[in-house]
Amino acid sequence: MSECTLYRKLDNKQVRCVCCSIKCVINNGETGECGVRKNRNGKLYLEVYNRPNALHVDPIEKKPLMHFYPASKALSLGTVGCNFRCSFCQNWHLSQASRTEDIENLTLKYNITPKEMVKMAIKNKCKVIAYTYNEPTIFAEYAIDIAKLAHEKNIKNVYVSNGYQSVETIEALAPYLDGINVDLKAFTSRFYHELSGVRLSPVLSNIKRWHDLGVWIEVTTLIIPGENDSDEELTNIAKFLYNINPDIPWHISAYRDAYKMKGKGRTQTSTLLRAYKIGKKIGLHHIYTGNVRNSETKATYCPNCKKKLIERNYYDTKVIGLKNGCCKKCNTPIIGIWSDKSQNRLVKKKITNPQEIHSILYPKELKEDNKYTYTNYFKGSTVEKEKQILILYGTQTGTTEQVANQLYQLLIHSERTKNSFDFRIIDLEDYNPRNLPKERNIILLSSTHGEGEPPDNCVRLFNYLEKIDISTNANLLEKLKFAIFGLGNSTYCDRYQKISKYFDNKFELLGGQRLIKRGEGDEFQNNIEKSFKKWFNLLVSSLCDTIGIKEQKIKIHESKLKVIYLGSKENINEKEKEKKKKKEKEIEKEKEKEKGIEKGMDIENLSINNNNKIYNSINPFQSKLLIKKELIKSSNERSCLHLEFDITGSNFHYNCGDHVAILPKNPIEIVDKIANRLDLNVERVFKVVPSSRFKKIKTIGECLECDCDLTGAVKISILKRLLKYAHKNNEKNEIKKLIQNTEFYNEWMINNKRGFVDVLGYFQSIKLSFEQFLEIVPRLAPRYYSISSSPKNDQNKINITVRVVEHGLCTNYLKNLKTNDFVNLYIQKSSFKIDHNNPSILIATGTGLAPFRGMIQERLYLKTNENQKNFPKSLLFFGCRNKEIDFIYKDEIEEAVNLDVISNSFFAFSRDQQEKIYVQQKLLEQGKLIKKLLKNNKTKILVCGIANMAIQVKNIFIQIIGEKKFLKLQKNGLYLEETW
Numbered sequence: 012m013s014e015c016t017l018y019r020k021l022d023n024k025q026v027r028c029v030c031c032s033i034k035c036v037i038n039n040g041e042t043g044e045c046g047v048r049k050n051r052n053g054k055l056y057l058e059v060y061n062r063p064n065a066l067h068v069d070p071i072e073k074k075p076l077m078h079f080y081p082a083s084k085a086l087s088l089g090t091v092g093c094n095f096r097c098s099f100c101q102n103w104h105l106s107q108a109s110r111t112e113d114i115e116n117l118t119l120k121y122n123i124t125p126k127e128m129v130k131m132a133i134k135n136k137c138k139v140i141a142y143t144y145n146e147p148t149i150f151a152e153y154a155i156d157i158a159k160l161a162h163e164k165n166i167k168n169v170y171v172s173n174g175y176q177s178v179e180t181i182e183a184l185a186p187y188l189d190g191i192n193v194d195l196k197a198f199t200s201r202f203y204h205e206l207s208g209v210r211l212s213p214v215l216s217n218i219k220r221w222h223d224l225g226v227w228i229e230v231t232t233l234i235i236p237g238e239n240d241s242d243e244e245l246t247n248i249a250k251f252l253y254n255i256n257p258d259i260p261w262h263i264s265a266y267r268d269a270y271k272m273k274g275k276g277r278t279q280t281s282t283l284l285r286a287y288k289i290g291k292k293i294g295l296h297h298i299y300t301g302n303v304r305n306s307e308t309k310a311t312y313c314p315n316c317k318k319k320l321i322e323r324n325y326y327d328t329k330v331i332g333l334k335n336g337c338c339k340k341c342n343t344p345i346i347g348i349w350s351d352k353s354q355n356r357l358v359k360k361k362i363t364n365p366q367e368i369h370s371i372l373y374p375k376e377l378k379e380d381n382k383y384t385y386t387n388y389f390k391g392s393t394v395e396k397e398k399q400i401l402i403l404y405g406t407q408t409g410t411t412e413q414v415a416n417q418l419y420q421l422l423i424h425s426e427r428t429k430n431s432f433d434f435r436i437i438d439l440e441d442y443n444p445r446n447l448p449k450e451r452n453i454i455l456l457s458s459t460h461g462e463g464e465p466p467d468n469c470v471r472l473f474n475y476l477e478k479i480d481i482s483t484n485a486n487l488l489e490k491l492k493f494a495i496f497g498l499g500n501s502t503y504c505d506r507y508q509k510i511s512k513y514f515d516n517k518f519e520l521l522g523g524q525r526l527i528k529r530g531e532g533d534e535f536q537n538n539i540e541k542s543f544k545k546w547f548n549l550l551v552s553s554l555c556d557t558i559g560i561k562e563q564k565i566k567i568h569e570s571k572l573k574v575i576y577l578g579s580k581e582n583i584n585e586k587e588k589e590k591k592k593k594k595e596k597e598i599e600k601e602k603e604k605e606k607g608i609e610k611g612m613d614i615e616n617l618s619i620n621n622n623n624k625i626y627n628s629i630n631p632f633q634s635k636l637l638i639k640k641e642l643i644k645s646s647n648e649r650s651c652l653h654l655e656f657d658i659t660g661s662n663f664h665y666n667c668g669d670h671v672a673i674l675p676k677n678p679i680e681i682v683d684k685i686a687n688r689l690d691l692n693v694e695r696v697f698k699v700v701p702s703s704r705f706k707k708i709k710t711i712g713e714c715l716e717c718d719c720d721l722t723g724a725v726k727i728s729i730l731k732r733l734l735k736y737a738h739k740n741n742e743k744n745e746i747k748k749l750i751q752n753t754e755f756y757n758e759w760m761i762n763n764k765r766g767f768v769d770v771l772g773y774f775q776s777i778k779l780s781f782e783q784f785l786e787i788v789p790r791l792a793p794r795y796y797s798i799s800s801s802p803k804n805d806q807n808k809i810n811i812t813v814r815v816v817e818h819g820l821c822t823n824y825l826k827n828l829k830t831n832d833f834v835n836l837y838i839q840k841s842s843f844k845i846d847h848n849n850p851s852i853l854i855a856t857g858t859g860l861a862p863f864r865g866m867i868q869e870r871l872y873l874k875t876n877e878n879q880k881n882f883p884k885s886l887l888f889f890g891c892r893n894k895e896i897d898f899i900y901k902d903e904i905e906e907a908v909n910l911d912v913i914s915n916s917f918f919a920f921s922r923d924q925q926e927k928i929y930v931q932q933k934l935l936e937q938g939k940l941i942k943k944l945l946k947n948n949k950t951k952i953l954v955c956g957i958a959n960m961a962i963q964v965k966n967i968f969i970q971i972i973g974e975k976k977f978l979k980l981q982k983n984g985l986y987l988e989e990t991w
């Protein structure tokens with residue numbers, strides 16, 4: 012992790028990231044949309060600095076870049092995370108990992124500094140370093156640091172990107188970037204918004220920017236059947252590229268089902284050939300097909316004499332017809348960076364001078380204005396000027412654009428408006444504000460961003476209005492009738508809707524006539540759709556009134572979560588069985604492979620495991636339970652289990668002290684209870700549209716068992732939602748009382764351990780459809796346990812130690828498991844670790860011994876197998892009730908003490924004698940020893956167990972060493988607690 016440079020500090024420890032065009036404002040403790048840039052105490056940190064998660068040597072053609080050092084090798088790296096959330100992502104395991112799981116919980120594969128990366132490129136004879144696999148924009152600072160060093164060694168840098176950089180990032184990156192392949196996914200705003208949650212226009216602007224900066228650029232379009240493969244769309248893309256430069260290579264590649272977009276099948280070769288022909292017809296000189304085996308459309312031809320210049324067969328590249336960058340036959344210069352000496356660039360030269368870069372990226376006002384000599388937006392209109400209505404929208408992340416498009420569609424299709432008006436819709440980016448005084452009717456929609464700032468595409472209009480002096484221009488917009496709808500989020504308090512309010516006010520002050528009161532949609536209240544509908548009806552009435560047409564009511568259908576029932580359970584079961592068999596085979600294969608692999612693979616030689624999977628709560632690893640045994644030697648005591656799981660094939664790299672997250676399942680009686688209450692058939696297979704958190708196709712029973720929190724206390728916010736579905740007044744009143752009266756809530760819900768299933772059981776008048784239930788029910792969260800084993804002992808096994816809690820969902824789930832059952836789990840990293848080079852004091856009660864058992868096991872291994880003789884001094888304080896009953900792992904601890912792996916041990920068995928003894932007392936008794944050990948300022952103290960014990964232990968330490976020294980220990984990370 013390293014502090015970012017591409018961000019600004021705001022008030023209240025907020026920051027604004029300016030790395031990509033989303034420009035997130037991030038609260039303290041949170042990450043931006045990409046999940047890898049985190050605000051820590053008012054500073055933004057790149058959590059994946061030095062932490063790539065995919066690393067390979069690829070041919071440059073695989074990026075794809077066809078006109079850039081052909082046949083060279085590219086050291087290719089990617090991290091986790093992405094600023095887009097494309098439902099068709101082909102690399103979603105990497106790109107979406109930080110969206111579904113907190114970055115700190117992810118197991119990141121490598122730790123490589125920029126210097127080491129460049130060394131690795133040299134060692135592997137790579138001419139190029141490619142930043143690829145996930146979106147490299149989001150780790151720009153890491154990429155730039157590598158790229159700078161790479162240039163010093165004459166290694167080139169290329170990005171494979173979605174093209175959503177901010178101008179700030181382009182400015183910082185441009186001097187070091189030699190090439191880029193930009194994904195132009197489609198040519199409609201709808202596609203970008205619906206499938207990727209972003210906007211098209213920044214991508215188009217950036218393709219032009221990279222081109223104008225002289226960075227070598229090629230463009231790729233993944234053609235998805237039925238989504239972006241119409242002749243019209245393909246023609247628009249080809250025309251756009253042609254207008255920038257017909258020599259830009261265009262890659263058209265075939266789609267195959269991936270991530271959330273399933274059932275599209277594979278793009279037919281005939282579709283790619285159709286796109287190829289369209290591109291050629293428009294006049295593009297270099298077009299390549301991807302993901303299909305057609306070597307003819309992968310070759311490079313001379314655009315003049317059509318001779319084949321470069322032959323490509325899969326990734327085998329042969330340059331056959333080029334000499335000094337020109338066609339051997341007709342001597343036509345062929346655009347491309349062919350080698351260090353032979354380069355024919357798309358523009359005259361690559362710009363490296365920072366001032367020149369700046370002037371290209373921030374053109375002067377004058378230049379900007381020239382772009383907008385008055386455009387008649389109503390060209391060809393047959394209606395009079397008074398009835399021409401311009402819809403303008405200002406948007407940062409595409410929501411307003413979506414609403415504006417909805418508005419446009421409604422207006423052009425509505426019986427009342429379609430024949431009376433002429434509507435045109437324009438992105439404010441393309442609108443010249445100087446036209447404003449000439450307009451008659453404007454409907455303007457805008458969101459608010461940043462710190463109450465206009466979205467990027469509104470800035471020009473905003474600045475224009477800012478400059479106008481109201482006192483001398485009170486009639487400037489006298490011809491204008493306007494209506495405004497704003498989008499915002501009320502959690503931004505006084506900045507809420509700042510921009511829509513600004514436009515509304517300013518238009519009026521400049522003489523404009525308001526058609527209807529400003530409308531506003533609040534993202535926080537989730538009422539954008541509802542408010543829009545209300546405002547829309549008023550708007551239509553107002554528009555109709557202005558030309559005297561009678562008003563009729565318009566009905567807009569609400570979009571809702573919908574359950575679609577599919578196939579039979581048998582089918583699913585068959586598939587599940589097949590999956591299980593496949594999984595078992597995979598595990599066997601993995602075991603075989605591991606047997607054959609020599610220890611100590613050299614990362615620099617890139618012998619990297621192919622298993623790129625990242626496991627998390629959405630995509631857990633299915634692990635087999637190998638051993639389950641009881642650790643308590645009395646039936647009168649609560650049970651404490653030792654469990655061993657097989658993690659072969661998971662590629663987990665865990666360390667002592669890390670946690671394992673277990674995804675529990677609800678007991679079958681609870682599942683049946685809720686199914687009966689809601690009258691659901693547990694055997695039915697279903698899926699949810701639009702895609703929601705219930706992603707996988709499964710039976711209702713499986714969904715209730717694995718995905719829904721049916722037993723945890725129901726939060727007030729959920730009770731508020733349930734209230735709407737209660738039909739009897741007495742029940743409504745009681746729910747209201749629960750919502751308003753904390754004491755009553757605590758007694759009724761918390762003390763009585765009631766959950767969702769009990770609430771529905773008690774309030775029988777609540778009527779919920781399955782869809783409504785899915786919308787409301789909380790998600791069943793994973794439970795975390797300290798790992799109680801060391802990977803040194805067996806890296807394919809994880810042990811945990813679990814005290815079974817009465818009514819505890821997960822502990823009882825684990826208790827009821829049989830060996831060979833599969834459990835869904837993943838690893839969560841932790842900093843709770845012993846320092847093998849410095850002294851330590853370990854304090855635990857009960858199952859708090861678990862992480863220390865792993866650490867001790869590790870030392871025993873080092874001692875017996877790796878000949879490590881001495882360890883720094885370490886004290887163990889452990890407390891439980893009885894030495895012979897609940898002293899878990901007693902034999903192992905005693906062995907550790909005998910072998911001097913633990914230098915001193917102090918046990919407090921509270922019930923073995925009349926007077927109770929606790930670890931705190933043992934600590935106090937050893938005050939002198941502890942004080943001495945803490946003198947070196949390096950001794951680490953780890954406390955693990957119940958919170959109450961930890962509080963008392965802390966007080967003892969303050970008593971022994973004083974508060975000042977204690978706080979210093981804490982600040983320096985030398986005093987760590989893990990409590991529950």
Ligand SMILES: Cc1cc2nc3c(=O)[nH]c(=O)nc-3n(C[C@H](O)[C@H](O)[C@H](O)COP(=O)(O)O)c2cc1C
Pocket residue numbers: 033034035036405406407408409410411412458459460461462463464466498499500501503506507508509534
């Ligand atoms: C980084 C960021 C900053 C925002 N700042 C504000 C704000 O100051 N005031 C406000 O009312 N809404 C604010 N919002 C909420 C947006 O206006 C809201 O998400 C809106 O739906 C976005 O519309 P758009 O996608 O068309 O830009 C902010 C949202 C983001 C992501």
Ligand code: SF4
Pocket residue numbers: 028029030031032033034035042043044045046047048093094148149
């Ligand atoms: S890179 Fe983009 S998505 Fe990530 S935090 Fe910055 S602005 Fe947000």
